[in-house]
Amino acid sequence: MARKDLLDIASLHREEIEFLLDQSTSFKKLFTRSVKKIPALEGKSVLMLFYEASTRTHSSFEVAAKRLSAEVTNFDVAHSSITKGESVRETIETLQAMRTDYIVVRHSHPGLPGMIARQTTASVINAGDGAHEHPTQALLDAFTIKEKFPDPRGKKVLIIGDILHSRVARSTSTLLQKLGVEVAYLGPGSLVPKYIPVSIRRFTDYEAAMAWAPDVVYLLRVQMERQDVQFFPNVREYHRVYGITNARLAEISDRGLYIMHPGPVNRGVELCDAVMDYERSLITNQVENGISVRMAVLDWLTPGGEFPRQESYAA
Ligand code: CP
DSSP: OOOSOBOOSTTOOHHHHHHHHHHHHHHHHHHHTTOOOOOTTTTOEEEEEESSOOSHHHHHHHHHHHHTTOEEEEEOGGGSGGGGTOOHHHHHHHHHHTTOSEEEEEESSTTHHHHHHTTOSSEEEEEEETTTBOHHHHHHHHHHHHHHOSSOTTOEEEEESOOTTOHHHHHHHHHHHHTTOEEEEESOGGGSOSOOOTTSEEESOHHHHHHTOOSEEEEOOOOGGGSOGGGSOOHHHHHHHHSBOHHHHHHHHHTTOEEEOOSOOOBTTTBOGGGGGOTTBOHHHHHHHHHHHHHHHHHHOOOOOOSSOSOOOOO
């Protein structure tokens, strides 16, 4: 079961997923009591290499690593030699020379964490690569759902919004399906990929999607930074057609549905303000669970292996 890297959900086996979710439960229980730190990664170093902005993923990985007693270095991309034209390859070779044990990387380029993983003995964790994958978000989403539905098989999760540009939608729906959860997408035709797995239902109409009777409504932010804004409908119109308005929240509440969102939220676009105070909103639970899940991931991976590796990459 030992793995050096966590790059995607697609390649994870069900046993590995269940192991990580069980470990996350143990870490959550431990740290809900008075424990502040355990020595699991004492003497190990974790490098945070974020080429894109992050609040939740970055801070929860940092907290998780420190709770495991690792030393954490925040690589400051904006003040590094990257601004002088240093390539990703040179950055990684430099970091390899420093014998970092774990690299947590976020980048806009799909597949870049995998390319880095082949160039270093450090364990590489994909913290989001473009619209490709965000595996630890998927794990914390599954963990949060399992807290409400310990056996999630047959439960239904409706993912609403900008599926096309969402690494979260890809990773989370892949993971939920591995756990036997039914998944459907709802969004405008321009924001749902043309080709999706046949096992995932596609809706363009909100009422039709709700008639499918989901247990969880999972909202996504419209990622303006990854698209030409001229293709995005008017914000007020989007909110009316696909957003959780006050009236829709009342119906969701009557039906006892849970609401999730990976953050950051755009109030007035995919949801109204009242969602943040909704009693079955799991948005804060997702953030909290991110720490336990990322502890489980760091504790599980095993740095090492042969070096230098043979593959090369352009960057
Ligand atoms: N969910 C998520 O990835 O949030 P951040 O961009 O704040 O890390």
